[in-house]
Amino acid sequence: MQLELHKNKKLSQYTTLKIGGVADYLVEVVTEDDLSEALQFAAEKTTTPPLILGGGSNVLCNDEGYSGLVIINKISGYDVVEVHNDVVLVRVGAGEVFDDIIQKTIDDGFWGLENLSAIPGSIGATPIQNVGAYGVEIDSLIHEVHATHIETLEKKVFTAEDCHFKYRDSFFKTSEGNNWCVTSVTYKLSSVPAPILNYKDLLPLKTKSNLTQQAIRTHVVAVRSKKFPDWHTVGTAGSFFKNPIISKELHEQLIKKYTEFPGFALDEVSIKISLGWVLDKICGLRGYESGNVRLFENQALVLVTKQGATAEEVEAFAEEIKKIVKEKTNIEIEREVLSV
Numbered sequence: 001m002q003l004e005l006h007k008n009k010k011l012s013q014y015t016t017l018k019i020g021g022v023a024d025y026l027v028e029v030v031t032e033d034d035l036s037e038a039l040q041f042a043a044e045k046t047t048t049p050p051l052i053l054g055g056g057s058n059v060l061c062n063d064e065g066y067s068g069l070v071i072i073n074k075i076s077g078y079d080v081v082e083v084h085n086d087v088v089l090v091r092v093g094a095g096e097v098f099d100d101i102i103q104k105t106i107d108d109g110f111w112g113l114e115n116l117s118a119i120p121g122s123i124g125a126t127p128i129q130n131v132g133a134y135g136v137e138i139d140s141l142i143h144e145v146h147a148t149h150i151e152t153l154e155k156k157v158f159t160a161e162d163c164h165f166k167y168r169d170s171f172f173k174t175s176e177g178n179n180w181c182v183t184s185v186t187y188k189l190s191s192v193p194a195p196i197l198n199y200k201d202l203l204p205l206k207t208k209s210n211l212t213q214q215a216i217r218t219h220v221v222a223v224r225s226k227k228f229p230d231w232h233t234v235g236t237a238g239s240f241f242k243n244p245i246i247s248k249e250l251h252e253q254l255i256k257k258y259t260e261f262p263g264f265a266l267d268e269v270s271i272k273i274s275l276g277w278v279l280d281k282i283c284g285l286r287g288y289e290s291g292n293v294r295l296f297e298n299q300a301l302v303l304v305t306k307q308g309a310t311a312e313e314v315e316a317f318a319e320e321i322k323k324i325v326k327e328k329t330n331i332e333i334e335r336e337v338l339s340v
Helices: 032-045 098-107 125-129 200-207 213-227 248-257 275-282 311-329
Strands: 006-010 022-029 051-053 066-073 078-084 087-093 142-149 155-159 180-190 235-239 245-247 270-272 293-295 302-305
Touching: 022 032, 032 066, 032 142, 032 180, 066 180, 098 213, 125 142, 125 180, 200 213, 245 248, 248 270, 275 311, 293 311, 302 311
Parallel strands: 022 066, 051 066
Antiparallel strands: 006 022, 078 087, 087 180, 142 155, 142 180, 235 302, 245 270, 293 302
8 A cells, every 4th residue: 555554543633523532544545546545455454444534523433443444535626627607616625624715715706605614624524414504505506526436436426416415414424325435526606796694693794885705704704703612622513413494383382382482484394493592592501511521602502522522421412412402392403413
């Protein structure tokens, strides 16, 4: 193997939760050829499928570590591949830091990604998780996704339709989709102003004249800095749980019990609710702490870990939160963060 292979590497240093046991083998890849070489090594030398990590911002690695090869996807690249009228297609390597690329597109004069500023993680995670914030969902900006099959090494281009995007979900989170490693993402951006300011935290910007992408980014970063802890300094994965989508009937029942219960109608039968509000106002859990794990004092949707926290502690804490929400509201909540 030509790549630098590490043995017995702690996974805690590769995740933003700063949790994880020791991996038998670990390798970093920066090109698609590197990835193919690493996948061939895994097939020949290990008995378990390789575990592929990007920025490690949406995973909880178990305390036992990983018996096999962990591949850190750092595939790089940034190319403007097509400009047609106002539409700009930009292809970005899966291992690039998402927030750095947002700044790059702004510097190049492109609109689209600015509302997603300060979200941790890499480019490759954006279609997998279908990330979103402040009125923008990444599926509206994805043109195509390039990926490599981890067993056959087949390379395939997925259209946005192929990705089967749903709220914080995609084809790549299914059992079949788990067999594919994202190598690059092509975003469909705009060369003309296209601000999206309907989210409540962005409404003050509507009064600004000559609004730029940089101004929106600066505002979003400031808002997020008050709601979210700095993942560079503390253990966190951002929003640990999904905002639930419930039936209109259940929402009406909850309004009768909690008159200020918020909700956003997705269609005639489905309501999206703010779990952060539920955790704070109904469950009284904002800042709730148990052992080395707590819900962030500025945003109850965010889970924070202390040094020394274990995956077992986080799992138990998350289950406790789910149980409390169920008892108070009859809502089954789901995690955004994946256990690996």
